[in-house]
Amino acid sequence: MKFLFVSPEALSLDLAYTIKQEGNEVKFCVQSATEKDVGDGFVDKADEWEPHIGWADVIVFDDIGSGKVAEKLRSEGKKVVGGSTYTDRLENEREFGQQELEKAGVSVLPSWNFSDFEEAIKFVQEHPGRYVIKPSGRAQNEKELLFVGQEADGNDVINVLAHYKKRWSNKIRIFQLQKFSSGVEVAVGAFFNGKEFVHPINTNFEHKRLFPDNIGPSTGEMGTLGWWSERNKIFEHTLEKMKPRLAESGYVGYIDINCIANGTGIYPLEFTSRFGYPTISLHIEGVTSKWGEFLYSLASGENPRLQTKRGFQICVVVAVPPFPFNDEKTFRKFSEEATILFKKPDLAGVHLGEVKREGDDWHIAGKSGYSLVVTGSGDTTEEARALAYKRVSNIMIPNMFYRTDIGSRWVRDSDLLLSFGYMN
Incomplete structure (x- = not known):
């Protein structure tokens, strides 16, 4: 089959390369000027994607923002994996996402939306407490701007809001203050075929902070622990309730919802509709099905059951400077064209980030420093962790770094979820 990937920032290279390795044809179109070399030597590239619409059996949009064009292509009979205008809004507009959850009967944390920093500061002064500052729109992609208040009177949130007003008001136009709630941060996701969810589902724990023990700035994500299973209460209380609206929008692809779970309920924090x-x-x-066949069936509106491994999967992000920040000078100094070496020629569990290949040599590409993702599986989390980190130890990149604790909080978090009654 023929797959056309439309990728604003080359994020789906690993999936595109996997589908190519299965024997399918792939064209990979990177839209960002700074990421144009990502994937060179691994997949066939296309400067523009529109001329290849007729060529493709399946068109894959790997990020939000493409919902309108994806809907148009579907109306013309094309098989498309990607967003809808509705699911774009779910992720991009936090207030809208929370409103839709409430309409679906999902419990949500109290939140307030602002476009004026002084109004937000006044609000916290009048209603002291712990809050989370969440930029909306394009600014939410700057993960370091998300701030979790630690002080009971909200003074730290007030100070950060004052700083954002001074330094970031031209970028943060709309933001949300959400009431802080302690508990287990857990996500649940599943593929959707335009009409219904495809099983099994995936439950996972994200590790967003840069350093071990959740210290440092927020990143997109530094690694994840996950597993495939049938329905559980986390899915039933949150994502499953969105089925009618997702079906109405014709969404096709993977959708995930991140939550805080505690003794009083499960509270969704944000959507990832991609x-x-x-x-x-x-x-x-973790998936043993052929990805090309699965995505073709998904885009055809069929209900293909995913074949998955039992047990647990771990992934670890291996990065180089300037990740997680954007700094071209730092990238040129420490990482540009850096060679990726492997102590042994075993590439099992090594997944492509922003890399390229010249002959047999792998090099850092793009500008962000998001280099590789390394995975491992096992019947227990410790087995999965041991395999993933063994594979990481086989990699040599100048100035590489990664978190060493991905999946280590499983015992605590699973005990809590069991005690709350959300897991079997």
Whole structure:
């Protein structure tokens, strides 16, 4: 089959390369000027995607923002994996996402939306407490701007809001203050075929902070622990309730909802209405079905059951400077064209981030420093962790770094979820 990937920032290279390795034809179109070399030597590239619409059996949009064009192509009879205008809004507009959850009967945390920093500061002064600052729109992609308040009187949130007003008001036009709630941060996701969810589902724990023990700035994600299963209460209380609206919008693809679970309920925090990164590499580790066949069936509106491994999967992001920040000078100094070496020629569990290949040599590509994702599986989390980190130890990149604790909080978190009654 023929797959056309439309990728604003080359995020889906690993999936595209996997589908090519299965024997399918792939064209990979990177739209960002700074990421144009990502994937060179691994997949066939296309400068523009529109001329290849007729060529493709399946068109894959790997990020939000393509919902309108995806809907148009579907109306013309094309098989499309990707968003809808509705699911774009679910992720991009936090207030809209929370409103839709409430309409579906899902419990949500109290939140307030602002476009004026002084109004937000006044609100916290009048209603002291712990809050989370969440930029909306394009600014939410700057993960370091998300701030979780630690002080009971909200003074730290007030100080950060004052700083954002001074330094970031031209970028943060709309933002949300959400009431802080302690508990287990857990996500649940599943593929959707335009009408219904495809099983099994995936439950996972994301590790978003840069350093071990959740210290440092937020990143897109530094690694994930996950597993495939049948329905559970986390899915039933949150994502499953969105089925009618997702079907109405014709969404086709993977959708995930991140939540806080505690003794009083399960509270969704945000949607990811697209492939997750590095979550898609975690899925590739755990899925034994052929990805090309599965995505073709999904885009055809069929209900193909995913064949998956039992047990657990772990993925670890291996990065180089300037990740998670954007700094071209730092990238040129420390990472540009850096060679990726392997101590042994075993590439099992090594997944592509922003890399390229010249002959047999792998090099850093793009500008962000998001280099590789390394995965492992096992019947227990410790087995999966041991395999993933053994594979990481086989990699040599100048200035590489990664978190060493991905999946280590499983015992605590699973005990809590069991005690709350949300897991079997």
